Amino acid sequence: MTDSMHFYEPRHGHGLTHDPFNAIVGPRPIGWISSRSATGVLNLAPYSFFNAFNYTPPIIGFASIGCKDTLQNIEATGEFVWNLVTRPLAQVMNQTSANAPPEVSEFELAGLTPVASRLIAVPRVAQSPVSFECRRTQIVQLQTQSGDQVQTWLVLGEVVAVHIDRQLIKDGVYDTAHADHLLRGGGPADYFTLGPEQLFKMARPG
C-alpha cells in the first residue's frame, strides 16, 4: 500500500523534481527593492522571500539568500525603497534579477526611471504605482536549529514614507483587487496575479 502523503525531511532532500517549499508558501508578494551603494550606484532587485511584519510602526522585511548587492548597500547606507510589482511590470522586474556587477545599475539595464524619494536618498521606481521609503531597523543572520550560521540575512526596515497612485484609492480604501499585483509562485517560473474574482469578505469574530 502506498502512503497518500509524500513525506520528507528537508535535510535529506525532497525527492521531487523541484523543491516544493516555495510553491507551498506562495504565492508571495514581491519586494522590489531599490538601494544605493556607498559610492552612489543605484541598485534594483526582486526579493520574494518578503513580507510585512508589523503594523505600527510599519515594518517590512526580506531575505537575502547569500550576501547580495542589495544587502551590502543597505548595510552601508541604512536605507532602501520597496516598490510594488504589477502585472505590466513583470518582464522588467525579471530583468532586474539579472546577476549584474555592483557597478551596473539595474534601473538602466531595465530602462526604468528613478524618482527622488522624499525622506531618504534612495530613489523609487517611477513606473511602480506604490512605493515605501524605508530605514533599516535590523539585519539578522539566520541560523539552523543547531545554531550554525546560514548564509542568509533577514533585512528589516521601518516604512517611513508611502507613495500610492491615487487611482488605486477608492473611497479612501486601497483597492488591492484592481491594483494588478504580481505574486511569485514556486517552481522555476510560476507567477500569479489576482483580481476581483478572488476577493471575498469575512469579518473577524466579534
Ligand SMILES: Cc1cc2nc3c(=O)[nH]c(=O)nc-3n(C[C@H](O)[C@H](O)[C@H](O)COP(=O)(O)O)c2cc1C
Ligand atoms: C521573482 C524573484 C524573486 C526573488 N526572490 C529572491 C529572494 O527572496 N532572495 C534572494 O536572495 N534572491 C531572490 N531572487 C534573486 C535576486 O533577485 C537576484 O539574485 C539578484 O541578482 C540580486 O540582486 P542584487 O545582488 O543587486 O541585490 C529573486 C528573483 C526573482 C526573479
